[in-house]
Structures are given as structure tokens and as C-alpha cells.
Amino acid sequence: MRPLPIAIALSLALTAAVDAAEPPVDPQIAALAERIRALEANAQALQKQAADALAAAQAAQAELQQMKAAQQDAAVAAVSAVSSAGATGASANAFNPAIAVILNGLYENHSRDPVDYQRAGFPLVGEGRPGERGLQLGESELSFAANIDDKFYGQLTVTMENEDGETHTGIEEAYIETTALPEGFTARGGRFYSNIGYLNSHHTHTDYFSDRPLAYQAFLGNQYADDGVQLRWVAPTETYLEFGSEAFRGSGYPAEGSTHSGVGAKTFFMHAGGDLGIENSWLAGASLLHADTVDGEDGFSGRSNLFLFDFTWKWAPRGAFKDAGIVLRSEYFVDDRDGLVRDAEDPEALAEAWNGRRRGAYVEGLYRFSRTWDAGYRYDKLWAASSGPYASDFDPRRHSAMLTWHNSEFSLMRLQLAHDEPQPHFIDNVLTLQYQVSLGAHGAHKF
């Protein structure tokens, strides 16, 4: 409050002084003159500022020219500085493994209740059965991968799945693999998907359809993973040739019981592939899964040989599959058994001897008509045994068609329609809507 009276007093005194010294002037003009003087001072200050700014700009420009000249050297200089540049920014988490998450959700509409679903000649095993009705969370996947040291690579894939209202966490894959064996050899140990066939070693999120072919469902319980070791070798040839063998514990369908002191299943596989011109490429394979089974999920005990033959052909204009292309794929399964089958419903009943063969196959085609749209069709068929405990006159078959929209390589939405005839006079029409996305590390997919 004090400054105000002082200011008033001062201004009064000043006015009085001016009045006394100069001839009386209109106070309005005096105020105007005062303002002009202030503006002039202001303008001078601005002018000086502008000059300063100009000088600064010129200096910056000169510096920029200098930097540009130095830049040519800088590009070259990076060669010697590369090791130090790589080290900067290295913090404690720089060695974290690559983390990738797959999220997956579905809506399924079945015309028949999945509870009533039976497949003629092929008992339902593992996850090889139709999905549930309605909205549901599909399999979510979390994977970690990294080089362990200069000789090993490791990968862990954990899945989370909802079953009957409970969340199950499972280890889908957990393996280590060599990176330094010479001459095209690679060895692997742990839990992993067997390299038999084509689809078996592929994670389901890379499939073109929302479910696996019937042959995979019937003969491998959807997909065969087990604890074991693998050795594979790529031949030094112009045509791709890969040979390999695996020994597994034998704890998953079709090998169950972990016989031979826990080495109950063995596989042999070979794959060959190449290009025809720049637009066509192919991949073919032949594999065998041999198991000694004890009390399998389908009641079987004995020797089981599963032969798989696969063929894939891809065509893309100019070899650029991103924008357009066609994929044709087929796999053919022969399941050869010799042993006893016990009725799962009635364990007390006498086991029935069985020596016979069953077969299965699928053919699928994918047409990519733009970067964002794929359409596909698949035909499945299973040939049941004509005699023995699984004998059936009917051969299950299924038609599936799908349309997929990719927003980017990390997300897709899929519409799939299926006409499934697993037994005579039982037709399940299925509509599936699915989303599937991948987060985190950029995955590199197999052919």
C-alpha cells in the first residue's frame, strides 16, 4: 500500500516542476511525445536484436557448411568408431532376449454342439477336436529368444490357454540349439515341435487357417511336441537338402508311455527345396515318426509308424510375395499300427489285436490378391481302417474357406467357413471370426 501514495506525491511534484520550467503544454500531447520516445527506444532495441540474430544465423550457417564438409569424413570415420558407437547406450537390459507376444481371439459358431462331435474311425486325441462355441480367447503365446553365448541359442515359448474357465499355462517350446557346429550341422535339445512334415514345426499363428488340418488333428493330436534331442544337417548343394533325426521321450500322442527308458519315439525327416526361375519356389519333404506306445490316448499299445509327405509350391509375380502370389500345399499321412487296442470306455474288457493302416491328407491353396487381402481354400480327408477296432465305412471330410485381412505384418483378421462331416449324417457348419496379432520382437518366419 505504501508505494502508491509515494508515486502520487512524486508525480504531483514532477508535474509542478515541469509546469514551472516550461510553457504550459497540453498534457495529452506530452503523453503522446513520451510514448513516441519510448517506441523509438524500443525500435532501436529491436533493431539491435535483429542484427544480433542475423549475425547468429550467419554464424550457424557457416557452422552448417563446415559440418556438411565434415560429414563426408564423418561417414567414413564411422568405420573406426563403429565399435565404440555400438557400445554407447548399452545398459543393463541391452542383453535382454527378444520378446514376442501373440494374442489371439475367436468367435466360433457351430451348427452342431461340439460336445456331440465324434470322428468316424478316428478317436479324438490331444487338442485335435473342434473349438468351443461363442466368443473365446484363443491361445496366447509369449516367447523369449536370444543367443546364449558364442555357441548356443535358446528359446522359450509359454502358452496361456483358457480351458473350462481355468487358465492353463504351458511350456510349448523350451530348447537350446547350437550355432557353431561346422559343416551345416545343428543340434537341439529340450522341448520342441518335431521337424516332421511341413506344418508340425510351424507355430499355429503362421497357419493360413484358424485350425489345423484333420490329418494333424487325428494323427498328431494337432501338433507333436515332446522332450528330446534333434540333429539336422543341411547338404552343401545348390538344391536345398536337409536331413535330420530326433529322439523323443515319447510322452505325447501318438507316442505315449515313455517306453525304452524314456526314449519312446524317434523321427527321421528330409526336406528338399529350390527355385524354378525367380517366380516359383518349392519345398518337399518325407518324414517318419516311429513310436512304441503304451496306453495311448486312443487306447492303443504297440508299434506305431507315421509316414508324412509334404509339398509346398509358391508363386509370386517378380518373386515379390508381399503384394500378390499363390501358395499350394499338400500333406499326405500314412498311419501304420501293430499292437493292441483297449476300449477306453471299458478298461476291463479284453484288448483287441490290431494291425492296420489309416491315411489322411489335405490340400490347401492361398491366393494373395493384394498386400492386405488373402483368400484360401482347404480340403481335408481321412481314410479310416476297414477292419479292427477303429473300423469305419465312412471317411471323414471337411471343406474350409477363409478370407484374411492384414493391416500390417503384425495383425490380421480372419473369416473362416467350414463344412465338416466327421461321421455319416453329422454335418457341422462352422463360422469362425478371428483376430491375431504379434507384439514385440519382429519374428522371422520359415518358408
Place this chain on the structure above:
Amino acid sequence: MRKLMFWLIVAGVVLSAPAQAKLRVFACEPEWGSLLAELAGEAVSVDVATSALQDVHVVEARPSLIAKMRQADLLVCSGAQLEIGWLPQLLKQAGNPKVSSGPGNFMAASQVTTLEKPASVDRSAGDVHPDGNPHIQLDPYRVLAVAKALSARLVEIDPGNAALYQQRLGDFESRWQSAIKGWEAKAAPLKGKAVVVHHSSWVYLLQWLGMREIGSLEPKPGVPPTSAHLSSLIDVTKSGGAIAIISAAYQDTKPGAWLSERTGVPALVLPFTVGGDDRSKDLFSLYDSTLDDLLGVLK
């Protein structure tokens, strides 16, 4: 059935060809294949994995590429995560420790400083490369830096031919330096000129020539052009005084043509890498062709 499997394996082993004595190099992109031809000539055999008509961001890990990787003594790629969608898979399946790490693994982008290194990465910004823009092949100074590093690597892996590699590098460097002078003199009228680009793959060329990028047909890197985004570019293209709408040989020409039709600014397909047009047979003609195409729209 088991006998069949056995004979298939026997046939496979018999088909295996004897290993080659020459140094074998797997080049991910045509520009590095061409650089290897300059630096090593007949001393090495080069497999080029992709062509100028393919988008190297998205290439299939084809069996034929695994077979080539299996036999390689040296791997030469752009790096900076350009090949992340397929190269790790090839390395994993080929089982060839000579190229999976160490001196046999040569990444061009690691030999120079990259531009556009993002401070933070998020996929909502499109297909961003955490290690910076990997399309370095259209900056002649960076190419020279890569050439020097690559030559040193060839000497390290194949010391028997060291004299040849050093002599060829010297020869290449002098021809390249004089070519740069010629290109810079020729390209002087392009300085300060603006262009609209398809994908953010031209920063090194534009920076070298002192040109400006005023818009991109892709709303975000790697995201296909949308009609809404293209419409929004009409004003920018006109008012910014763009001299051309440029895209690479492998890219869809429709979005560029659409914008060209509405703005009168010519759409220009540049080779982008060796083999991208009839003229671009090696690195020198790639630059000649690119500059002539750009200068052509000024006339």
C-alpha cells in the same frame, strides 16, 4: 515305406556337389553384389538374394536361399534390421557358423552413421528401424566408406588375395571419386528442389544432392498409401513446388500416378538399386540413371 526313406536319403547324399574353392559371398541386396564385383571381381562368386523388383523388407526365407547361405563364406547385407523378417531364419536353418557371426558377417549400415535414428520406437509409427534408415546405397560417400570396410573384410577372410583386393579397392576409389565429382557437377540444378517420395528410402540421396522431401505417399513408413492420405498430399505437392513424385522400381506405381494426375507433377520411378531399370547394370550406372531421371523432369 522305410526303404523308400532310405533311398531318398542316399539319393540326397549322392547329389551333394563338392565344395567350391572360390570364396563364396551371400549378398542380401543387388547393390552389395555389385560392390563385391568391383572389389573382388572374379576372385569370389556372389549369390545375390534379392532383386530390385522385390521389397527387401519382406522377402520369403526360401529353401534356395538357405542352400546358398549354407555354402557362404561371407555374408554382406544392409543390416540395421532391414532384413529382420527373413535373414535370421536363413541363418538359423543354414547351420553355417562362418557367416552367422564374426568376420563372415558384414553389415553395411554398421560401417557408417545412419540417419533418422529414432529416439524411441513404437509400431504405431509404422515400420521404423531402431538402428536408423538402412537404405544407404544412394549416398556415394557412404558407399565408399562401406567399400573400404568391405575390402578390409575380404582381406581378413581371404588373405591369399589381399593384394588383389587392395589393388581393386584403389582402382574403385579413384574411379568412384572422379564419378562423384561428375555427378555433383551435373546435379547442381537439383539443389534445393523438392520431391514427394513413396517410402522413406531416399533420405541419403536427397541429403547428398541438397534436395528436400516435402511429403511421403505412405502415411507412415511401411503402411500402404491410403486415399485420404493421398488427397491430403495434393495441396502439399502443389504449394511445395515438388519437381517429381519418386518411387522405387519395386513399389506400386498406382498411388504416385494418382497424385501426379491431380497435381501435374510427374511421377518418377527410380531404379533404387542395381537392376532397377535397364540402364542400372552396376553402381556407376545406377547413379547415372538416377541423376539423369531426376534432371529429366527439370527440362
